[in-house]
Amino acid sequence: MNSKHPIHTTLSTDAMRILERYEIELGSKNTVLERALMGMDKLRFKEKVDTQSINRIIKRVNTGVPGVDGLIEGGIPEGFVTIVTGSPGTGKTTFSLQFLMEGIRNNERCIFFSFEEMTEQLIKQTIRFGWNIGEYIDKGYLEIFGFSRFSTEEIIEIIDIFKPKRIVFDSLNIFSDVSDFRRSPQWRNILKEIKEKKITCLAITEKKTGRSAGEFDEFDFMGDGIILFDKKQKNELDTYPTSNIKIQKMRLTKVNEMPHPFIIKDHGIEIIGNRGIERKISGNILPASKNKPYFVANIDRELRISLNSIIGFSELMKIKTPGDLNEKQERYMHNVLTSGKHLLDLIQQKS
Template sequence: MKTKFPIHTTLSADAIKVLERYEKELGAKNVVLEKALLNLDSTRFKAKLDTQNIDRIIKRVTTGIPGMDDFLEGGFPKGFAVIVTGPPGTGKTTFSMQYLMEGVKNGERCIFFSFEERAQQLVQHFARFGWDVGKFIDDGYLEIFGISMLTSEEMMEIIDSHKPERVVFDSMNVLTAPSDFRTSTSWRGLHRLLKKNQTTAILVTEKSHGIEVKEYDDFDFLGDGVVFLDFIQTNDIDTTPMPVMAVQKMRATRVDHTPQPFRFTNNGIAKYRALNIPSKVLQDRIEKRRAERLGGGMSLDEV
């Protein structure tokens, strides 16, 4: 006698009893029926994509960085996970805080998960730029979790409960290694939740090299966008490095990848592309840094 196929359908218990009765009477002749039922049942695994009702207009989330939205067709696409990266001390946390403050000022719920700083330190950091975070926290628009020891599951519960429009994770390198990031089941669950809720997130990551090095990690590949912050010496007379940012990647957006200068002020990051320095000057400086790095005995593979 042929081996019985297991009954694996969404039929009711009564229907299964009927099949089992016929199997006792007819041997394995219900195999064809079971296969037919399985094929019908498998349709529940097929994605039902209604292309006619998909919004063709990409909604944008303003960044809070003056002038930057003009170069992003209005801001980050809603629901994107944007990597903000660069060497230490280049303004990644300030950029992220300013992004959240733009949200709370617009009446949006925001969450800041820090894996390196205490909540008190973060509040002090906010206050330095004149941002009254206490009011926004009291009003329920901002939640800050400092030196977060939360698991990804706990963060998912918080996000699912608060339903924030904006979230910052600072820094992802503390949460997971870049090589484990794309295959991590815990992160994939968190990533799916952000996408489901259309939450626009900033993932702060760390680089041990400058913008002149064309080297990317798994954070960069998975992110919908990548913004690189760095310092560049713009001329040989004034040796003071100038902060620059470059949008290296932004899906569904036309972008200028050339690094653009900005300034730190008492109110945060000042106007993007505020200083009248030709793009070629910055690009030449980056090329010079790259050449110096190679001339120092490093191979192209190391770069």
């Protein structure tokens, strides 16, 4: 194979010829490697292929959201379709617009296919972040289309003419029969166009009412990756409302699967990270010895703060030490976290 970073294997010459033939048929090294990964266990695969060379082959696309790229080895693999899902009002559209703005900053053309929001509403939504998308539309870097007004052929024609590097579909929930849509020739044709042109795509979906945040639905099986947005219950440690972002899946990528709290600031979404949690813990602890009468008079509040600190510390440890604890330590931390939340619920019910 002609590659700047060749893959070193112990395969025979005949096997290498087969690999090259599949590369031509499937269109990219990434697809061949993914098929290989699916057909071999991890240990055998590591013996056969230099995984560092694989990572150099994979071109990654920055999301433009501070803190997210570090969770997915530097970005979304180019040409992937990633499902951005969660309940309403958790920041999915803002995240997707931020993704397009990063592309525009890199002189990439972008398309936003909107099912629900009109162009004027999107422009108003982005003004608060200082994104002048009207200017980028005029300059030809961004196009916004109402998806429902176009046929599959017209959408493919738009993609072919505009030649975008990034696309957002907001949202796929307009289709009532997800199973039929996922298997439809229309979606497959759009997907084929996106894959062939190595366009990186975000497809927004909303979790159905009553479905738990971590539960997969039909839409989730349509993408190469899944990014979940979930509302975080506010407690006394939270000085401002936050939500969580979680990478549930990203092919060809080692992901950090822990939920990460984020806030929406003046410049868009930003993951708070460990420092934000540490600040909230340290800023709310009041030693009982400092003011004993006050502590007794406000014991419910003080117990809530103490329990929240324990819960917050446990969550911080889970973020900082994923996979580093043994089974006994994991069980102990889980018990501390569960017990703390249980006691907090009892206090809140009593008060």
